[in-house]
Amino acid sequence: MTEAATGADGAAVADDGRPEPATPRRRDAARSRELLLRAAAELFADRGFDRTTIREIGERAGVDPALIARYFGGKTQLYLATTRLELGDSAPADLLDEERLRTLVERVTRRGPGPSFQAAVLPGDNTEVQQAARTYLHERLVEPLYQRFAAEQVDRPRLRAEIATAAFAGIILARSGGAFAELAEAGPEELLPLLHDLLAASRQPPDDLTT
Amino acid sequence: MTEAATGADGAAVADDGRPEPATPRRRDAARSRELLLRAAAELFADRGFDRTTIREIGERAGVDPALIARYFGGKTQLYLATTRLELGDSAPADLLDEERLRTLVERVTRRGPGPSFQAAVLPGDNTEVQQAARTYLHERLVEPLYQRFAAEQVDRPRLRAEIATAAFAGIILARSGGAFAELAEAGPEELLPLLHDLLAASRQPPDDLTT
DNA sequence: CGGGCATGTCATCATGTGATGACATCGTCC
DNA sequence: GGACGATGTCATCACATGATGACATGCCCG
Numbered sequence: 001m002t003e004a005a006t007g008a009d010g011a012a013v014a015d016d017g018r019p020e021p022a023t024p025r026r027r028d029a030a031r032s033r034e035l036l037l038r039a040a041a042e043l044f045a046d047r048g049f050d051r052t053t054i055r056e057i058g059e060r061a062g063v064d065p066a067l068i069a070r071y072f073g074g075k076t077q078l079y080l081a082t083t084r085l086e087l088g089d090s091a092p093a094d095l096l097d098e099e100r101l102r103t104l105v106e107r108v109t110r111r112g113p114g115p116s117f118q119a120a121v122l123p124g125d126n127t128e129v130q131q132a133a134r135t136y137l138h139e140r141l142v143e144p145l146y147q148r149f150a151a152e153q154v155d156r157p158r159l160r161a162e163i164a165t166a167a168f169a170g171i172i173l174a175r176s177g178g179a180f181a182e183l184a185e186a187g188p189e190e191l192l193p194l195l196h197d198l199l200a201a202s203r204q205p206p207d208d209l210t211t
Numbered sequence: 212m213t214e215a216a217t218g219a220d221g222a223a224v225a226d227d228g229r230p231e232p233a234t235p236r237r238r239d240a241a242r243s244r245e246l247l248l249r250a251a252a253e254l255f256a257d258r259g260f261d262r263t264t265i266r267e268i269g270e271r272a273g274v275d276p277a278l279i280a281r282y283f284g285g286k287t288q289l290y291l292a293t294t295r296l297e298l299g300d301s302a303p304a305d306l307l308d309e310e311r312l313r314t315l316v317e318r319v320t321r322r323g324p325g326p327s328f329q330a331a332v333l334p335g336d337n338t339e340v341q342q343a344a345r346t347y348l349h350e351r352l353v354e355p356l357y358q359r360f361a362a363e364q365v366d367r368p369r370l371r372a373e374i375a376t377a378a379f380a381g382i383i384l385a386r387s388g389g390a391f392a393e394l395a396e397a398g399p400e401e402l403l404p405l406l407h408d409l410l411a412a413s414r415q416p417p418d419d420l421t422t
Numbered sequence: 423c424g425g426g427c428a429t430g431t432c433a434t435c436a437t438g439t440g441a442t443g444a445c446a447t448c449g450t451c452c
Numbered sequence: 453g454g455a456c457g458a459t460g461t462c463a464t465c466a467c468a469t470g471a472t473g474a475c476a477t478g479c480c481c482g
Contacts, residue, residue, distance in 0.1 A: 027429050027478055046334050050261055053469060064431060069471060120391075121332050121384040123258050134390045142391070156401070162391040163382055163405055170381015171374055173332040179345045180331075180353070180373040190367070194374055194413070201412030202405070238448055238459050264439060275461060280441060 033071045035061040041082045045112040046176055048122070049079055049129055076129055079115065083132050086114040094144035095168060095199050098192075105172075105188045105195065113172045116140075120169040141165045154203050164202035171195065244282045246272040251279075252293045256323035257387055259333070260290055260340055287340055290326065294343050297325040305355035306379060306410050309403075316383075316399045316406065324383045327351075331380040352376045365414050375413035382406065 039061035043052040054075050058065030072078040093100035108114075119133030142158075142165045149157035175183050175191075250272035254263040265286050269276030283289040304311035319325075330344030353369075353376050360368030386394050386402075 029429065032429080048334060051334075054471090055469075065470090066432080066472080067430070070429085075470065118333075121381055121388055122329075123262070123384075123388050130390075137390065156393075156405075159393040159397055159401070160405065162385070162394040163409065166382045166385035166391060166394060167378035167409060168381070169385065170332055170379070171377045173334075174373070174377035174380065177332055177334050179341075179348065180377060182367075182370040183373040183377060186370055190370070194367075194371065198374065198378060198409060198412050201409050240459065243459080265441090266439080276440090277442080277462080278460070281459085286440065 029071070032061075032063045032067055035063050036068055036071065036078065037081060037085060039063075040078050041085055042112065044079060044082050044115045048118050049115065054078075076127075079129050080132050083115055083136055086116065086136065092140060092144050094148045095141060095164060096145070096148060096196070096203070098196060101196060101199070102188065102192055105191060108172055108176075109188055112176055113169075117169045117173050120166060121173060137165070137169075141168070149203060152203065160202050164199050167202070168195070168199060171198075240282070243272075243274045243278055246274050247279055247282065247289065248292060248296060250274075251289050252296055253323065255290055255293050255326045259329050260326065265289075287338075290340050291343050294326055294347055297327065297347065303351060303355050305359045306352060306375060307356070307359060307407075307414070309407060312407060312410070313399065313403055316402060319383055319387075320399055323387055324380075328380045328384050331377060332384060348376070348380075352379070360414060363414065371413050375410050378413070379406070379410060382409075 036057060040052070040057045043057055043060065054065040054068050057068065057078070068075065068078055072081055095101055095104070116133045116137040119130050120137050122130075142161050145161035145164055146158050149160050154160060171183070174180050175186070178184060247268060251263070251268045254268055254271065265276040265279050268279065268289070279286065279289055283292055306312055306315070327344045327348040330341050331348050333341075353372050356372035356375055357369050360371050365371060382394070385391050386397070389395060
């Protein structure tokens, strides 16, 4: 997963004609920054903020952890940068849109859940970190759902949107968390219909067969 | 919530005829143990294992933290004791049973989510701690649901049970986590029908109105 | 080619935390 | 009443972790 080191932001990559200066760019701040950012994104995603140490990040990135302070200001700011990175595509469709759901699930399958999901669920000590992640979560998931529900005149639209988002976050996190065997193994194809049904129920009560 | 200090384990309580020695039991190991256990249960429940320090526990309990080592062996064992305590009532009905759901939600509303819920969702470093919490979660929530689904001949019963449990955990945690305003304020009465509908959908797909 | 800044490396500090053991004090039992 | 164990208090250790600064070295510019 960490195979390609080339650009994505392209800041330091010599994307001009020359294939590369013979010197393999030993000292390249942009590259170091990028490597740190990626390593951090991965680690934060599947271990959370607290349980990730800057030494681990540095080790995975192959960069001295001290540079985190230099380039980002500290672990916290690195996390925030990670969160912004997580935005990925910027199509704020809601979770009931099948396309959107598929995209999200597939991305999460590949890259692990973003920090935001953990922020949804973890007890927050209202640090700047949590705040950022939560804001992101609202903008990207809750709000679109709320818009839909409101438009559909559903009762308690915001509450329903929050519940659906929380449920989704729980499932996504549980999937990569390792507590549930079958869920962890289930691929997007198996998951998607079940997820969709579950989320759809937050708007439309099922037939309510007996209990 | 910490009103009654009497027994529960009854180790040191003078359960013979005499009502109580006039001396208010200044030095009472059983009482200290109990206080620690309760304080720990509360803190673990709403801050998680890592973010709870033994000094906090001691402070809340009004007991010196060093006694944790003496009475439980360490923070980890204290956590495990807490998990066992969490078992509470021992009626393993599944989440689709309205009675059961109500009981659970109300208890969680009062006492906060148990450590198990966090274990469901947090990335696990397979410590003894996580294992215990997960085992509990399976026995209490997943398995009953699985039994029901299997009996009902639902497709992929185990996967569905895990998904429903994960969704439930997500909602419960998010509710007390503080990331969602309306969800946090919603009382059991508002929550229950929505929760029930959502969970029921894990077994019975809704009518699937368009997308 | 030489100065100066950017980049990287390393040692070290400050803090928080779990654990431990020495010591004090209470309570019970003979 | 006194001895001995149980109980509680305190200081302190060991370790992990984030942060910081001193230093070395590469790189670009003139």
